[in-house]
Each structure stands twice: as structure tokens, then as C-alpha cells.
Amino acid sequence: MSAERGPAPTGGRDEHVRRVRLPADPRTPAAARALVRSLLTEADLAELTNEALLLTTELSTNAVEHARTELDLEVVADRRGLTVTVSDFARGPVEELTVGVRNESSDIADISERGRGLLLVDHFASRWGTTYLPAGKGVWFRLDRPGSLDHLCRSPVTAVPATAVTGDRAASEGSFPPSAAAMSELMQTAPDPYAENSLPDFATSLLTRVAEMVGAAGGLVRLDRGDGQGPQLLARYGRQPRADNDLVRVPLTVHRPYVGELELDAAPSAYAQPLAVLMAERLSLHLENDRLRRADLRRQAWLTFLAEASELLAQSLDVELTMALIPQLVVPRLGQWCAVHTSNEWGQLRLAAASHADESMLPQLHAVLEETGPDSVQSRLREASRNGTQLPLGVPTEGFAVPLIARGQRLGTLAVGRHQRHRHDPDEVAVLEDVARRAALAIENARIHAERRRVAQALQQSLLPPVLPVVEGIDFAAEYVPAGDDADVGGDFYDVLPLPDGRWLVVIGDVAGKGVQAATLTGLVRDVIRTLIGDGKPLSETLIRLNGTLVERGGGRYCTLALAAVGPGAGNQLEVCLHLAGHDQPVLLTAAGAARFVGAGGTALGLLDSISSPATELTLDPGEALIFYTDGVTERRRGRELFGVDRLREATAPLAGYSADVVAARLRSTALGFSTETPRDDIAILVLRNGAG
């Protein structure tokens, strides 16, 4: 002992080291005790005898019983205490070292006879741990002389088993700064890039290395991902760090919502602290990576959700349906419950739809939503709607009130209750606002669509005669079926008007295209015909003038037209003068059931500067009918098949003898029944029949 060499952190001369290899034999623990006993005497550490002999026996008994190989015993004693390492040569997977639990039963029948060895090591040792060597594993413990800990534990040396970390030579040198090899191992430890969740393994392996390097008896890494599960143990080494021990604590440098800490049951010595910081930094980098990856995944999931929500909302053109859809989208992904209120022109809110993750809670939710008062959900909703900003709802409902605003219009509010597991994170609040925006647009779109449908219906009605004239001896009947999308005005029209000479003019036409532009053109055609006819112009001139107007004003649109002037002829016959301006030939149906197409084709209007419009003179005997139609009938589709003119002729033949009304109605249902598809084009049918007799 050379006390003059000063306090011991670096003093290696007062160390006593023994190494011996012992056989796997029941006598080995006693031999190990003898060696330790002699070294204790030599190092003047007799006060540690009981503990040292007991723990040495426990470790060497374990090695003999479990590893069944020779074992190396290393005992290093200095003035402050001793370190004993027992290494075996068992290859293969390292068994888990479990510290048994203290017995709590007083009934001898319940008590295990085994499993106390490490419990005793854990209790008596100042520190203990394991080292994994290429040839096997070692378990070491450190016993400090009572009272020496407080003053001397600043040394990083004390607890480090010499062979475990720094190799044989270091033991005699006394001081054990981390070796380059150990440092490089600490730096080279990396997560398995192919593992599903490599972080716990990576953290454990880092923790194990750093704990071995600083001789920590235990250590752990706690991580709170801020996902509502609280701090979780990410990695653990050795025994649970004891609160009354000197501990190294290093916070992990991760960003919110992650919070974590590294804790080592080791004195914050010269090396322990920086090594722990280094390890924490390395781990934090990977945790940050993990956090960003998870955030990314979550955002991707939200984006998918928003895309799906948008698609669903976009498909719904019905206001009521859209309202009902919104809570179904929100619950339970964004909150436990959801309520949609609509706002009327005075800003009053009315509940439109509500949903709760737990259906049995719905009545309670409705009760809460009906409450009035300064702190009620309703008042918060009103405030959100008035200010046009989202507001948190107070306890106990918790959640958010988000205004529904589209194109500057306040449509109502979206109320979302607290998330099931945790408060809404900023991402979720953003998603909520996005959902509200899309929902508001969908509601507004549905409203506009409904409005447009009303306009289309009104416009359509204005373009068709509300009733057909009733004329002695002439039956008129018409059918009109708008195309599938009832929000559009069709281009088909028909009209029956009196001619100045007492005859009647039947008009059926088809303006190319649909919608408002087609409707204005239809209106134009209809009015020009009425005006010119009213002025007593002949049909051919009327068509030429109309063509001129369309070329000039139609904006490239064109129109097909069938005009038939009908008046009484000889006997009960009707005289018909027929002009077809690019329109399909009408069917002449005789009373006997013969059907044929009649009329000579002319030029469609609005395409060319000059047109031909040959007139065809016809006579209709009593019971004979002239059936006009638009291409909505002949081009009615069943898959690739068209209804066609032949089918039309065949369909009309059996209708001989029926009144104009019946003929038109039957033809309509035959055309519609041809296919299950909704009509792509509008269908107009006009029947002119000699009603005499």
C-alpha cells in the first residue's frame, strides 16, 4: 500500500489483482472463496469478507451449474473495495440474467428453493453487471468499503471490471479511460436498417455498451412519444437504477411531442457523463428520425383521409345527404362525436346532423347540444360562426367548433368532440379545418346544384308549350323526357301554333348541345318561327330567314327542325306540307298499321349560308298519324346497340288505331324501356293524327 501516492483515482500501485482459471466442479466455489479471502486480507478489506465470499460463491456457482465450462475468476482489490469478475466459456445465446424476487410468503410450501443468487448480488453489490466476450460471458460485481463511496466514487475506475472493457493490461495500469476499441464500438453501433422496429434493439445495445464502459450497475432509456401512452421504457440494462444512488441523467435531445431521458446507475465521473451524453446524442438522432418518419406517415394517412373525404363529399350533390355524411366522416377518426349546424340568413344555427362514436351516448349529446347559456356548445358555435375562426370548446365536452364557410358564405358550423385517447394535436386541428372547408364547399355545391336544377326545370318548362291546342279533327300529343342529368336544359323542343291562314304549324327541333346556351338558342328559334309565321311568311322563307339568324347569332351552334303545316283537305283528309331541315323523317302510320318514313331531307340550320328545304305534300286519312321524334329516341342506347329507325318503325305499327296521346305515351315507354340506362339525350315525341271519324 502506498498511501503517499495520493487519493486513488489514478493510483494503480495499491491494487491487488488475482486471476485464476477454475474447473467446472462443485469444489470451485470454495476455491474461489479462498482466493477472495486471501486477497481481502492482503488488501486490508476484511470488513467486506461476508459479502465478498457470498457474492463470489453465487457467481461461481452459477457458472459451474449453468455454463458447465471452466471459469475465469478475476479479483481486483484496492483501498476502497474490490471487483470480482467470473467469466465462463459458454457459447451460444446469452441467457437472460434474472434477479429473483424477494419471498413474500410465510408458508414454506409456497417458497421456491432457487433463484436467489442474483437477488443477493443485486442487494449487496455497489454495482454489478455483465460483459459479453467473444468466448463467453462474464458477470462482475463491485463491493465498496463502507463509507468510501461518498468520497471516492468520483473515479470512473472503481466499478469497471478490468478485462471486461479495457483488456488485461489496463487492470495493472489502474485507470481505465474508455479504449479506442470500445469507443469505436459505441460509435459503430447502428440500428438494423431492415428491422421493422429497430429502435428498442438499438437503444438497448447502445445502453449496454455505455453501461459497460462506465461500469453502471443499471440503466434505462425512457421515451414518451406524446401519443397519450406516457413514458415508455425503450431500453433497460442491469438492475433498476436506485433513486438513492448517484445517477447520471441525460435528457434526450428530441423535439416535441417526444420527450426522453437516459438514466445510468453510475457516478457522474469524468467519463461517465460525457459518454452518456454522447450516447444520448446518438440515440436522439435516431429518435428524431423515428419521430419525423412517424409524423410523415401520420400526415400521409391524413392526406389519404382528406382525399377520400373530398371524393365522398364531391359526389354528393344533395344538401341533406352531404350534411349527414360529414359526421360519419369525422367520427371516430377526428373525435368522439361530431355535430353539423346550418345557419340561416339571420345567422341562427339549426342542428342538421350529429353522430357519436358510442351510439348510446347520442341522446346525451343531443341534450348537450340543446343547452343554451353563456358557456354552452351552442354559444361557442355561434361565436365561431360569427368570427369565422375555429374555437376550442370548453370542458367537459372539449373539442373544437369550426365555422363552415364557402365562397365567403357562412353556412353553419362543425363541432367536433374530444379525441378518444388524447387532445387534438396540431396536425389534427389542421385536418379538422380542412375537413370543414371541404364540407362547406360540398354543402355550397349541393345548394348551387339544387338551385341550378330548379332553374333548369323552369327554363325547360318555359321552352315547351304548357298545353297543346285542342283542334277539331286534329289530334296533337307530345311527350318529353329530359336527359339523365336534370340540372341541364335539353336542346329538344316542340311547338304547335296557328298559321294566319287557319292552318296549324307543328314544330319539332333539336338544338345541338345542352345547357343554357342551347336553351337560349332554342328560345331564339322558337321566337323567330313564331314571329315570321305570325307575319305570314311561307315555311320555306321562314327556314331561310331562321338559317340566316342562326349563322349570324348562333355562335356555331346548329339546329335540326321539322315543320309541318296542317289543314283540312278533301273530305275528312288532312293536308300536310312537310319541311325537314336536317331532321329525322317522321313516321307515317296508317290506320291499317303500315308504317313508313316520309319527307325529303333538307339542310340543317345554322351551318351553311344557303339551304335547301324541299317541301313534301302529304294527305292523312282519318286514323292516320304522323309521328315526329328527336334523335333521343333513335339514338337511345343499350350498351353499344342503338334503338334505331327500324325498331322505331316496328314499334309504331301496332299503335295504329290508337289516339295521339296513347301513341305518344306508348312510344315513349318503348324507347325508355329499351335500356336500363338513364337517357343521355332528351327525348321528344310529337304525334299529329287525323282525328276525324
Next chain:
Amino acid sequence: MDRAELSITLHRLGDEVFLRLAGEIDMMTAAQLATVVNEVLTEPPPRIVLDLAGVTFCDSQGLGTLVVLSRKTSHSQSLLVLTNVAEFLLRVLDITGLRSALMIRDA
């Protein structure tokens, strides 16, 4: 090589069989103790007293043996009583929670 030695001497005092132990109890010698106690239990006396005054060492293997022997003794309608337990061994019994499960008689 050093080896653990345990010597056991047997006395009968009235109802009690009195076993005086001297030496160390570990994986080497625990079986020896078990053998002696098992022999006594072939004709179980009301009480078997282990006098540990001469025991200089007892590890967890020794504790396990004491647990097993206490259990066997009570199965045989007998009692295993420890006496003269050294202070350190009492601490070990406290740590492991066995003190209340074993019968220990003050010296």
C-alpha cells in the same frame, strides 16, 4: 485445492433431534446436510433443531436446501428449527424474505 467442509453431529435431547453443523454450506456440502436430515425423517421426531453456531458460510444453495428440508419436515408432521444463526446469515434471510418462513429460535 480448498474445498468446503461441513461436519454434522447428531444428538437426541428428549423430543428433539439436535444437529450440530460446523463448516460451510454451499453447492458442495448442501447435499450432505440434506442426506442427514432425510435420514432423521425416516422416523420423524417432533422437532429437528439445526444448530448453525459453527457455520461460517451459507450461500443461496444452502438457503434453498433449508427451504426444501423445512418443507419435507413439515410434511412429516415435524418441525425444522434453526438456532444460533449468525448475524450475516440473518441479514441474508431478511434480504431473501426467508426469515419469516423458516423457524428460527433465539440462541
